[in-house]
Amino acid sequence: MTIHSSNPFAEPPDPVRRFRGRIGGAVSLWTAGDGAGRAGLTVSSVMVANGDPASVIGLLDPDSDLYAVLASTGRGVVQLLEWADRDLAEAFGGVAPAPGGPFRAGTWEQTTSGPVLVGRSYARVRFLDSRELGWSVLVVAEIDEIVIAADENPLEHRRGRYLRSRDEDDR
Numbered sequence: 001m002t003i004h005s006s007n008p009f010a011e012p013p014d015p016v017r018r019f020r021g022r023i024g025g026a027v028s029l030w031t032a033g034d035g036a037g038r039a040g041l042t043v044s045s046v047m048v049a050n051g052d053p054a055s056v057i058g059l060l061d062p063d064s065d066l067y068a069v070l071a072s073t074g075r076g077v078v079q080l081l082e083w084a085d086r087d088l089a090e091a092f093g094g095v096a097p098a099p100g101g102p103f104r105a106g107t108w109e110q111t112t113s114g115p116v117l118v119g120r121s122y123a124r125v126r127f128l129d130s131r132e133l134g135w136s137v138l139v140v141a142e143i144d145e146i147v148i149a150a151d152e153n154p155l156e157h158r159r160g161r162y163l164r165s166r167d168e169d170d171r
Helices: 015-023 065-073 083-092
Strands: 028-032 039-043 046-049 055-060 075-080 108-110 115-117 122-133 136-147 155-158 161-164
Touching: 015 155, 028 055, 028 065, 028 083, 028 115, 039 055, 039 065, 039 083, 055 065, 055 122, 065 075, 065 122, 065 136, 075 115, 083 155, 083 161
Parallel strands: none
Antiparallel strands: 028 039, 028 075, 046 055, 055 136, 075 122, 108 115, 122 136, 155 161
16 A cells, blocks of 8 residues: 555545535435345435325445445445534545444344444435446435434535535524
């Protein structure tokens, strides 16, 4: 491994990565499976489409354990993380160590759709479809149930950094 003093993503500049980073958004944690077959992935490229039925759309890593478990079980959970969950987001994103696995952090409740981080807003979802899109896989899932928690300090991600929401009125 070579340590560089410069930013490895700066040259040549990747305009798509830079543009995407400026969009920003809420940080979600997608989970699926149970027991030793649980998997999770931090995702910030998410949209919700209202309708009958409502759907959630996400861009996932096609090589992730989460995508494999979600596609095979057909069920999952999309939960919204809080400012206090920064380390958990890093562990599930694969950029921070997680001795014993990332599910050792936090308090979890197992549902028929997958593990739920206690005290967070979440949607239980049913996998509908996926297709490769760029370097990601676009996943469409139908929302079966939504649980809304207090959402005191939502975790957001913009330009490679976690941010605390400034809007205190939207609770």
